[in-house]
Amino acid sequence: FPVTISGKKGVLTPDSDGYYTVVVGGLNTYNSAGEFYTAKGALALFEGSSHFMRRIKNGALYAELGHPKKPAGMSMEAFYNRVISIEETNICGHFSDITLDFNFGKNNPQLNNPELIAIIGKVKPAGAKANALQLALENPKQNSAFSIRGLTENKYVNGRTERQLTNIIKFDHVTEPGISIADKVMSPVLE
Numbered sequence: 001f002p003v004t005i006s007g008k009k010g011v012l013t014p015d016s017d018g019y020y021t022v023v024v025g026g027l028n029t030y031n032s033a034g035e036f037y038t039a040k041g042a043l044a045l046f047e048g049s050s051h052f053m054r055r056i057k058n059g060a061l062y063a064e065l066g067h068p069k070k071p072a073g074m075s076m077e078a079f080y081n082r083v084i085s086i087e088e089t090n091i092c093g094h095f096s097d098i099t100l101d102f103n104f105g106k107n108n109p110q111l112n113n114p115e116l117i118a119i120i121g122k123v124k125p126a127g128a129k130a131n132a133l134q135l136a137l138e139n140p141k142q143n144s145a146f147s148i149r150g151l152t153e154n155k156y157v158n159g160r161t162e163r164q165l166t167n168i169i170k171f172d173h174v175t176e177p178g179i180s181i182a183d184k185v186m187s188p189v190l191e
Contacts, residue, residue, distance in 0.1 A: 091127025
């Protein structure tokens with residue numbers, strides 16, 4: 001198990017309701033494609049009035065197993081509709097809470113990014129694909145990763161592609177994180 005924080009065993013313990021605390025994304029950081037996810041404008045999506053936060057408040061924010069893939073022959077409109085929807089037969093987890101940790105970058109100097117804001121989620125395996133998430137969270141030798149599913153406005157600024165989130169659909173359980181910190185290894189409660 002590629003534990004990057006020395007002394008950790010890779011054990012993640014759920015809270016009394018069965019929810020695991022994990023890092024599911026980040027702002028003011030690069031994704032695996034070298035694009036910069038800026039906090040500018042995105043922070044409003046984490047306010048109580050947003051559609052995304054209403055989903056959490058209503059107990060209706062779920063994770064799917066993997067991101068949707070566009071099958072050959074599917075129109076872009078049909079694929080867009082799939083991206084913004086939740087497929088009940090592919091649900092692997094339920095989120096009870098999503099918060100921002102504005103000090104994550106400062107508290108993890110090894111990341112060399114004091115401006116990094118971590119997106120922290122409380123997730124519990126649920127739905128038809130719950131077993132895949134459960135096994136990944138419980139196995140100390142297996143990492144579990146997440147990736148944001150959202151819509152962005154992309155701009156080329158100061159020599160880099162900046163992605164500003166304009167809508168957050170949800171977070172998906174994936175094999176490798178889109179943002180390097182969005183996995184079990186970086187959980188603030190990992191033992």
